[in-house]
Amino acid sequence: MILEKINKPNDIKKLDPIEYNQLAYEIRQFLIENISKTGGHLASNLGVVELTMALHIVFNLPQDKLIWDVGHQSYTHKILTGRKDLFGGLRKFGGMSGFPKRNESDYDAFDTGHSSTSISAGLGYACARDVRKQHYDVISVIGDGALTGGMAYEALNNASRVKGSFIIVLNDNTMSISKNVGGVSEMLSNIRSSDSYYDLKDSVANTLYKLPNGDKLVESIKKKKSNLKQIIFPGQMFESMGISYLGPVNGHDIDKLIKIFRIAKRIDKPVLVHVVTQKGHGYRPAERNPSKFHGIAPFDIKTGELLKKSDKPTYSDVFSDEICELAKNDDKIAAITAAMPDGTGLAKFARWFPERFYDVGIAEEHAVTFSAGLAAGGLKPVFAVYSSFLQRAFDQILHDVCIQQLHVVFAIDRAGLVGSDGETHQGIFDLSFLNCIPNMTIFAPKDGEELKLGLRFGLQDYNGPFAIRYPRGEVTDAFEDFETMPVVYGKAEMIHKGSEIALVAVGSMVETACEVRKILKEKGLDVTVVNERFIKPIDAGMIHKLSFDHKLIVTMEENVGLGGFGDTVCQYADDSQLDVKVLNIALPDDYVEHGNVSILKKEEGIDAAGVADRVLSFYTNI
Numbered sequence: 001m002i003l004e005k006i007n008k009p010n011d012i013k014k015l016d017p018i019e020y021n022q023l024a025y026e027i028r029q030f031l032i033e034n035i036s037k038t039g040g041h042l043a044s045n046l047g048v049v050e051l052t053m054a055l056h057i058v059f060n061l062p063q064d065k066l067i068w069d070v071g072h073q074s075y076t077h078k079i080l081t082g083r084k085d086l087f088g089g090l091r092k093f094g095g096m097s098g099f100p101k102r103n104e105s106d107y108d109a110f111d112t113g114h115s116s117t118s119i120s121a122g123l124g125y126a127c128a129r130d131v132r133k134q135h136y137d138v139i140s141v142i143g144d145g146a147l148t149g150g151m152a153y154e155a156l157n158n159a160s161r162v163k164g165s166f167i168i169v170l171n172d173n174t175m176s177i178s179k180n181v182g183g184v185s186e187m188l189s190n191i192r193s194s195d196s197y198y199d200l201k202d203s204v205a206n207t208l209y210k211l212p213n214g215d216k217l218v219e220s221i222k223k224k225k226s227n228l229k230q231i232i233f234p235g236q237m238f239e240s241m242g243i244s245y246l247g248p249v250n251g252h253d254i255d256k257l258i259k260i261f262r263i264a265k266r267i268d269k270p271v272l273v274h275v276v277t278q279k280g281h282g283y284r285p286a287e288r289n290p291s292k293f294h295g296i297a298p299f300d301i302k303t304g305e306l307l308k309k310s311d312k313p314t315y316s317d318v319f320s321d322e323i324c325e326l327a328k329n330d331d332k333i334a335a336i337t338a339a340m341p342d343g344t345g346l347a348k349f350a351r352w353f354p355e356r357f358y359d360v361g362i363a364e365e366h367a368v369t370f371s372a373g374l375a376a377g378g379l380k381p382v383f384a385v386y387s388s389f390l391q392r393a394f395d396q397i398l399h400d401v402c403i404q405q406l407h408v409v410f411a412i413d414r415a416g417l418v419g420s421d422g423e424t425h426q427g428i429f430d431l432s433f434l435n436c437i438p439n440m441t442i443f444a445p446k447d448g449e450e451l452k453l454g455l456r457f458g459l460q461d462y463n464g465p466f467a468i469r470y471p472r473g474e475v476t477d478a479f480e481d482f483e484t485m486p487v488v489y490g491k492a493e494m495i496h497k498g499s500e501i502a503l504v505a506v507g508s509m510v511e512t513a514c515e516v517r518k519i520l521k522e523k524g525l526d527v528t529v530v531n532e533r534f535i536k537p538i539d540a541g542m543i544h545k546l547s548f549d550h551k552l553i554v555t556m557e558e559n560v561g562l563g564g565f566g567d568t569v570c571q572y573a574d575d576s577q578l579d580v581k582v583l584n585i586a587l588p589d590d591y592v593e594h595g596n597v598s599i600l601k602k603e604e605g606i607d608a609a610g611v612a613d614r615v616l617s618f619y620t621n622i
């Protein structure tokens, strides 16, 4: 086994080149075996095995800085930097992160998780290096999907500012999570499909490189506006921005990759190396269905089927069905996704109503302003988006939607703790950042039925910015026997009327509140449980009433405490001089790492037992 020789960073440099292909094979087997047990981002990682090996062979880490866009494809990098033995705990609580983390390894130059940041971060490194007169290479590896994000273009627009070397590796596999979309994606596909150029370019560049001063020759040809340049360097878009273009090169041919990176290393200005890879390479089920294996739960290696299957729908499934039902009878309803048609459940809408469906690429800011435009033009846009990715579009929500009071519905999936993706992906800030925006309405359903009611209300009975936030995963059946009240703007729902203590909970925390109630009942307390439903505006009337016959109001939310629901209730209670104590149960002013959601809830003290303890100790001290 060659992989056995890879234990420390840079061990790969000691291998005989003849061993490279075998190592690539073994790394793939290692990834398939491990991820089949832990789950993780398999397809993207299988695609970049040779690419990562070549980068580690040519560059000198950690002096040189290697920055992975999104970072979901950094597993081979982790293997090559001494973290092979940590894969058993991949994305588990206390275990290795699924993304690069500076606090995990000196070889991780920049933390990532969200898309399209790598060129900006790399550019920053390169400029800092030049100002400090240091000498190292900076390599940003960005996927074709991540290249649909606006930040990437903002950074490319600035890249020519770097006077020294700065290498951008474009890992082009034609896929985002789903099929990649947009004009740039089409441009890349045109470059890839021009075979004649591909052969000519590769051979010409290689030949030139072998000549004395060949690299200078390559450089000088690049600078000449000649026909030859058109043939050799077809990445005109990059060339005209002052960024040299090399490629495309076959991303599974390690010798070619090593050669092209050596050329890139010698070019003393920004250069983009276009590498063509296959997502899922080397594992048939992932090659056939890269979207399924983009981020996958534990699976059977032979069949590629998930080990655990559930018949229960997820919140995304419920949203998916309901928006399609509503859109059947209302041809003004349009749906927008920023490259997440599968995850958000919009794939079905895309099949049913293709003319009203928009996948805008990984472009959350654009998605929001685009939705604002659709609304201004008379449609009813629903932007379905993960909570943490919506963070990107704060100003667009405020400036383009809310000031104009446009009727845009934000279907905010993955709100609350999401689990194994960790810090970058926890959806625990949306209540706070939406709460402070005037004209925004925020609704959180306690279960799937209420998600349907809320969505219907937001689209049919309301006219203005409307956010509905719901968690990752399966819907709860805790309220199956409960008769859900119709949605009335700004009104909460009484779940159980008790006395002394009132638990007023938001969304997923309503179920937890019911569990807390059971625990407290065993201690002789009959507590009230309220489903808040509207976080903005809060049901002030309900809070007022509760203050008359309760000593303590406990707010419960799966969001950071600062600026969230609890803060609003405290402010209201203070302003109205209510004679009641308020205890806020929320997440601390901190980031929450990766791990199973129930473990994280326990750790953060927002599980039923933790909340019950805190409520009891607070109450007994009143």
Ligand SMILES: Cc1ncc(C[n+]2csc(CCOP(=O)(O)OP(=O)(O)O)c2C)c(N)n1
Pocket: 044, 047, 069, 070, 072, 073, 113, 114, 115, 142, 143, 144, 145, 146, 147, 173, 175, 176, 177, 279, 294, 338, 339, 340, 362, 364, 389, 392
């Ligand atoms: C801001 C943001 N939006 C959405 C995502 C979700 N996401 C993660 S990876 C990915 C696709 C990335 O495609 P690409 O960069 O081509 O990498 P590949 O998976 O093809 O290797 C998306 C949409 C994200 N991480 N960040």
Ligand SMILES: CC(=O)[C@@H](O)[C@H](O)COP(=O)(O)O
Pocket: 070, 072, 113, 177, 294, 295, 343, 414, 418, 421, 472
């Ligand atoms: C890396 C990334 O941002 C996505 O792949 C994300 O991990 C998807 O999360 P879900 O599994 O919740 O769809």
Ligand SMILES: [Mg+2]
Pocket: 143, 144, 145, 146, 171, 172, 173, 174, 175, 176
């Ligand atoms: Mg891609």
